Each structure stands twice: as structure tokens, then as C-alpha cells.
Amino acid sequence: MLFLQGAAYAHPNRDVLFSNINLSINRHDKIALIGNNGSGKSTLLKMLAGQLRTSEGLVKAESQPYYVPQIFGQFNDYTIAQALRIEEKMSALQEILAGQVTEANLSLLDDDWAIEERCHEAFAHWQLGALDLSQKLEMLSGGQKTKVFLAGIMIHNPEIVLLDEPSNHLDALGRGILYDYIKTTSNTLLVVSHDRTLLNLLQIVYELSKRGITIYGGNYDFYNDQKHIENEALNNDLKSKEKALRKAKETERESLERQQKLDSRGKKLQEKAGLPRISMNTLKNNAEKSTSRIKDVHAGKVDAIMQDLSQLRKEVADGDTMKIGFDDAQLHKGKILVSAENIQAGYDGKPLWNDPLSFQITSGERIVVKGLNGSGKTTLVKLISGSLAPISGNIQCAVNQSIYIDQDYSLIDNRLSIYEQAQHYNTGKLQEHEVKIRLNRFLFTKNEWDKSCENLSGGEKMRLILCCLTISNQAPDMIILDEPTNNLDIQNIEILTAAVNEYRGTLLVISHDAYFLAQINVERIIELNN
Incomplete structure (x- = not known):
């Protein structure tokens, strides 16, 4: 077919x-x-x-x-x-x-x-x-x-x-x-x-x-x-091979030490026996050849194990090597961050929603904003973030710091390189090698540090934003995600999910991805009707 x-x-x-x-x-x-x-x-x-x-x-x-x-x-x-x-x-x-x-x-x-x-x-x-x-x-x-x-x-x-x-x-x-x-x-x-x-x-x-x-x-x-079964087997193979490598190196060291002791004892006996110099040199050369053969045998075994280990490490899923560590937001759970009373948005004098919206958002909540295409989800986020004012009603926001990750990943400055972007968030003054360790942790290797952010895919930009948030000294009070899983592959969605689940601040999400919403444990819905 x-x-x-x-x-x-x-x-x-x-x-x-x-x-x-x-x-x-x-x-x-x-x-x-x-x-x-x-x-x-x-x-x-x-x-x-x-x-x-x-x-x-x-x-x-x-x-x-x-x-x-x-x-x-x-x-x-x-x-x-x-x-x-x-x-x-x-x-x-x-x-x-x-x-x-x-x-x-x-x-x-x-x-x-x-x-x-x-x-x-x-x-x-x-x-x-x-x-x-x-x-x-x-x-x-x-x-x-x-x-x-x-x-x-x-x-x-x-x-x-x-x-x-x-x-x-x-x-x-x-x-x-x-x-x-x-x-x-x-x-x-x-x-x-x-x-x-x-x-x-x-x-x-x-x-x-x-x-x-x-x-x-x-x-x-x-x-x-x-895949979980395969990865578990792969990790077991990896641990087994790492153990074999340690054992092989230990055996090599013990064999060489044993040979050196034998050579030393043999030399003393030869000197005591008063053998001619030419015989002494011959025996010395034989001892050196014997030590060299032992080194070659063990080096071959170690090299073979290291090659197997290198191949296994290449097969380990990249996401499994990543460690994400968000600092906790400093606000106590339950503090009112956003309070909206009868707010209405509109364009060209026309109200956007059938009925004005009233709601509160408290610290530590996980909320999804739902509605059909064109219902004003992104507009509501702009009202909450303070970048847009309502045409009627009142909205108060007590968020000291929020991060809005939109569909275009606007937090990323396309004029910068990956490393420059990471340093832009280095408010805690981490050492250069510490920043680079974090970039490696988020799958940005040395060969990519000078790559322009303009050439990154959506998944790479999301990963870089998450990396920058871990480099930053303080987690934000609120993270706002606007259709975060659009254009991400499954690996990057799983990375995002792990990061979100480690975050303890307030989360506001616009998403139609029911699987993702279930995995991040959304607690409440703000439904838009128009």
C-alpha cells in the first residue's frame, strides 16, 4: 500500500x-x-x-x-x-x-x-x-x-x-x-x-x-x-558495564603490583647470587617484557569495556540524563495573588465575553484557562500579567515576579547565542563553568554554545528557557504557559512536565492537551464563554 x-x-x-x-x-x-x-x-x-x-x-x-x-x-x-x-x-x-x-x-x-x-x-x-x-x-x-x-x-x-x-x-x-x-x-x-x-x-x-x-x-x-522496560534494561546494562570497568581496572592494578613485587624480589635474589652483568640485563629485559605484556592484555580488556560503555551511554535517552532543580517560590501557599471583579475585555468597543469575569488566584494553585479558539484566553493572560487593562471592572495583582512563556518563546532573544542567553539569566553570578554544566544538563553541548538562538527549534527554545530559570537565583511567583506543548516533541514535553512538577509556585496554563494537563495535576479551570 x-x-x-x-x-x-x-x-x-x-x-x-x-x-x-x-x-x-x-x-x-x-x-x-x-x-x-x-x-x-x-x-x-x-x-x-x-x-x-x-x-x-x-x-x-x-x-x-x-x-x-x-x-x-x-x-x-x-x-x-x-x-x-x-x-x-x-x-x-x-x-x-x-x-x-x-x-x-x-x-x-x-x-x-x-x-x-x-x-x-x-x-x-x-x-x-x-x-x-x-x-x-x-x-x-x-x-x-x-x-x-x-x-x-x-x-x-x-x-x-x-x-x-x-x-x-x-x-x-x-x-x-x-x-x-x-x-x-x-x-x-x-x-x-x-x-x-x-x-x-x-x-x-x-x-x-x-x-x-x-x-x-x-x-x-x-x-x-x-520503552520503560528497554530503558530499565539499558540502565542495568550500563551499571553492570560500569562495574565491570571498575573491576577490570582494579585487576589491572593488582596484576601490575604483583608483577612489580615479583620483579623486585627476583632482582634482589639475582644480586645476592652475584650473577654477571650481562645475565642481569637479560633477566631485567625479560621482566620488563613480562610487565609490558600484562599491561597490553589488561589495556585491551579495559578498552573493550570502555567502548561498550560509550555505546550504551549513547543509547540512554537524553531526557534521562537531565536533572532539573527549581528553587521554590518564596510566597506562602494560599496568598491571594490576583483578584478580578467583573472584568471585561473588548476590541473596537465590543465586549469579548458574554458575562464579565470574577475570580481569584492564590499562591501555589495550578489553573488551566479553557475556551474555544477566539474566546480570549491569551487576552485574559495579558490582563492577569498587567500588559493589558480591562475596559471595565477591576483587577488587582500582587505578583512580584512572573514568567510568561508564550507560543513564540519571546523570552529568548534571537540576537544572542545560547551561552549569552544563559548568562543573561545568571543573576546569582554563577561561575562560567557552572553555567556551562547547566547547559550540558539541558542537552546543549559545547559545540552548540555559540549557536544563535534564532536557529533553535521550538523544543530547543523551551529547553533553553527552562535551563535559564534554573540558572536564575529565584523561581518566579507565577509561571504562565500559553499552549506550551505546541511544536514540542514527546521528549521535550516530558522534560517540560518534569520541570513543571518540580515547581512549587503558581501555575497558569492555556492548553487543550488533556494528557499534559492530567500529568501536571491541574486543580482548577477558568472557563471562557463567548
Whole structure:
């Protein structure tokens, strides 16, 4: 149905992203493709969709896959019809209905007289309303753009569907529609996602890594259990090999000490016996050769163990080597930090919410702000942080220090290098080597310290922000996260989850990721209705 054989891809600068990838997907399979950021998941989907050529190997599909790309605003200059690849067909239909029944128009339409009706049905199904197909995508929200491409599945009715982070930017309603599609469709699916609720709806997990593709015959929870077993076995092997290395070095030392004692005793006996100098030299050379042979034997054993140990350490998950240590916020639990009474926001004189909002936020709480796309979640955060004033009502804030991590990671200064950014948060005046130790702990190695922050991925920027917070002398009273799991791979989501769970201050989260919210133990919901 859909397969890759010996596939490889190299960037234009000839850096190899992956090689010798073999993948086979049967009809009606529903498969999750997961892997760390930069492993090549999106590239692999584009190759299967026919949008990228392989550097080596073979790609084959029984029918043309329909590809839903990850949305970054790269389609803003497209009209909806262009993005859905139906512009020519819709134009031909309109001209035919206007009387221009030409061979060219009939050929373009290809007897698809129901195309316009399918568009209306698909848009209605995805809660998009009556969209104008000539409208530019730049006028739509991120969630609406994603829904447009998802609506294309109903419009094109393909057998094979490739989805790249389809739940990004979708609100709870949109995710519910997507989950229903995943559960009920007979399409063959290959899905790249970090949404663990979605991943649990898929039958098989393919993991893309430096070793190629590893198949796990179950959903994400099954995969996660198997990875824990593998990692536990790997850590046991690592400990065993480290013990063997210590033993080998100890044996080498003891053997050399024993040989040196024998050589010393032999020399004394030789001197006492009064052997000629030439005989003494011969015996000395033999003793030195014997010591050298012992060194070589043990050095070979130690080197072999060290090579095995080095390989095992490479296979240990990066996240397992990371230690995150937040200082506790200094506020006592239960102190009122934010008090809002009948607040209302608005634009162009129009109120944003049906009813004014009243609420309190106390120190140590974990709160999620929920609402449909466009309900004003980010606006509420700006009111709480003080960067926006309400048009009516009163809001008081007693937060001394808050950190707002938005979807664009604006806390990161793209003009700085990774090391310079870390030093910017070094309020406790850590020594240079201590800052670099923390960068290494967050997977930023020596080769990356001079790398510009502008070239970091979303996951890398989130990791760098977390690293900077640990470098900073004092944890903030409040951390605000705005859709924090968007564009992060599973590894970086787990790193973020671990960091959040170690934090003891107040947490305010905007997120539609139910799995993430459950893991960070959210206690209360502020629901927005409009």
C-alpha cells in the first residue's frame, strides 16, 4: 500500500538526515510516527507525499496520499482553494455554470460536479462556517488553517492520509472532531504527533531514530511501557558495564603490583647470587617484557569495556540524563495573588465575553484557562500579567515576579547565542563553568554554545528557557504557559512536565492537551464563554 525501501535524505549542504529507512504500511493501518525533534519525521511524510525526493532508495504508494502539513504560517499567501488544490476545478465549474462549456473546463472538472457541495459539507463538519474559497489563509487563525487542511480529507476522499501534528492549534471541540475521525475512518493513516491522547487512538507506533525505524505493536501507552522496560534494561546494562570497568581496572592494578613485587624480589635474589652483568640485563629485559605484556592484555580488556560503555551511554535517552532543580517560590501557599471583579475585555468597543469575569488566584494553585479558539484566553493572560487593562471592572495583582512563556518563546532573544542567553539569566553570578554544566544538563553541548538562538527549534527554545530559570537565583511567583506543548516533541514535553512538577509556585496554563494537563495535576479551570 505504502512503503519506503532503503530511503535516505540529505540536506542541500549534504548533511545526511537519515539513511537506509525501510517502512511498510498496509491498507487500513493506523500508524503513529514518533521521534525526537530533528529526527526527520516531517521530511519522511513529505517524501511519502511526493513533495520531496529521496537521496537514495525507493518510495511507492498504491494511490496518491493526501497530506495535511504542520502549520507555521507558510501558506498565508495562498487562497483556501489553492491550499486545498481545488482552485482549477472550482474555476472550471464556475465557468461551465456561466455557459463556458469548453473541453478544457470539462477536462479540469473531470465529472466532479459535487465538488462545491463537498466543500460546504466539509467546512460545516469542521465547524468552519461558510468560508469564501478565494479568501487568503493569512486571515484565518492557526486552528482554522489546520481545519481547512483537515476538511480537505472529505473533499478529496483519499485512501491514504498523512497527518503532521494535526491537533496543533485546535481547541477542545476541534480535537474532539479529529479524534472521532481517527477512530472511525477506514483510511490508511500515518500520523506524526506529540498529542498523546491522539497517539493512543492509533494501532501501531513507529519510532524514527538514528537506528532507523523501530516498530512497536500497540498504541502510545503500550510503546511507553515497552520503552520503560528497554530503558530499565539499558540502565542495568550500563551499571553492570560500569562495574565491570571498575573491576577490570582494579585487576589491572593488582596484576601490575604483583608483577612489580615479583620483579623486585627476583632482582634482589639475582644480586645476592652475584650473577654477571650481562645475565642481569637479560633477566631485567625479560621482566620488563613480562610487565609490558600484562599491561597490553589488561589495556585491551579495559578498552573493550570502555567502548561498550560509550555505546550504551549513547543509547540512554537524553531526557534521562537531565536533572532539573527549581528553587521554590518564596510566597506562602494560599496568598491571594490576583483578584478580578467583573472584568471585561473588548476590541473596537465590543465586549469579548458574554458575562464579565470574577475570580481569584492564590499562591501555589495550578489553573488551566479553557475556551474555544477566539474566546480570549491569551487576552485574559495579558490582563492577569498587567500588559493589558480591562475596559471595565477591576483587577488587582500582587505578583512580584512572573514568567510568561508564550507560543513564540519571546523570552529568548534571537540576537544572542545560547551561552549569552544563559548568562543573561545568571543573576546569582554563577561561575562560567557552572553555567556551562547547566547547559550540558539541558542537552546543549559545547559545540552548540555559540549557536544563535534564532536557529533553535521550538523544543530547543523551551529547553533553553527552562535551563535559564534554573540558572536564575529565584523561581518566579507565577509561571504562565500559553499552549506550551505546541511544536514540542514527546521528549521535550516530558522534560517540560518534569520541570513543571518540580515547581512549587503558581501555575497558569492555556492548553487543550488533556494528557499534559492530567500529568501536571491541574486543580482548577477558568472557563471562557463567548
